[in-house]
């Protein structure tokens with residue numbers, strides 16, 4: 001399925017975005033920076049790709065846990081715009097893993113009612129992978145149980161730059177008046193335009209940084225940085241982090257009375 005153009009976006013996005021869950025409840029949208037695959041493999045004396053394969057297997061358990069745990073939207077960081085800096089062997093191995101992952105998981109994701117979307121720039125991805133991504137989006141387009149978004153060749157700065165370019169084109173073509181540009185306008189041009197903002201962002205592997213993930217969208221997200229390497233991340237730990245989120249007081253700049 002082709003990504004919505006900005007023209008579509010002004011229609012689809014206005015109607016599709018829902019607000020975040022109310023304070024005191026579990027997160028409706030969880031985003032995960034799945035980090036630590038390489039270290040997990042190295043600790044076992046295995047090549048880094050062994051860790052990526054183990055990491056891919058973890059995704060299934062977490063997706064399956066979402067309906068029970070009240071998570072409607074799950075967004076996972078699979079490959080960043082900066083990850084092309086890795087060795088050719090690792091990048092090629094990851095691309096092959098993504099192709100195999102999509103092929104292997106398609107039937108089950110369809111049957112489980114998971115709606116899959118991809119965010120990120122597809123231009124640099126190979127045609128076979130893009131075709132598998134398009135097909136998976138199309139085949140799951142009617143599903144609504146869990147909305148799984150996979151960030152692949154995704155970087156927030158790249159996303160904002162691409163969005164700004166399209167916004168500028170709309171201004172140049174007279175479709176958008178600069179006077180009407182406000183903080184509601186730009187998100188309609190982002191890859192995430194149909195998604196609510198993340199309530200909770202989790203990063204595994206002990207690194208306390210964002211690495212160019214959902215910068216605009218996570219302005220008011222809660223964060224959890226855990227030491228667990230992604231291939232060791234379990235449903236039980238996921239549930240514990242959701243519990244801890246529920247106890248947080250999200251104020252959004254206001255004062256709790």
Ligand code: IPE
Pocket residue numbers: 034035036037038039040078079080083094205
């Ligand atoms: C995350 O694990 C997966 C990707 C970035 C593709 P890493 O590969 O970054 O694992 P570490 O951080 O080197 O352990």
Ligand code: IPE
Pocket residue numbers: 033034035036077078079080083207209211
């Ligand atoms: C972030 O992890 C990207 C993904 C998890 C896909 P990295 O391992 O690439 O991030 P840095 O390099 O440690 O910041």
Ligand code: MG
Pocket residue numbers: 035036037
């Ligand atoms: Mg890493």
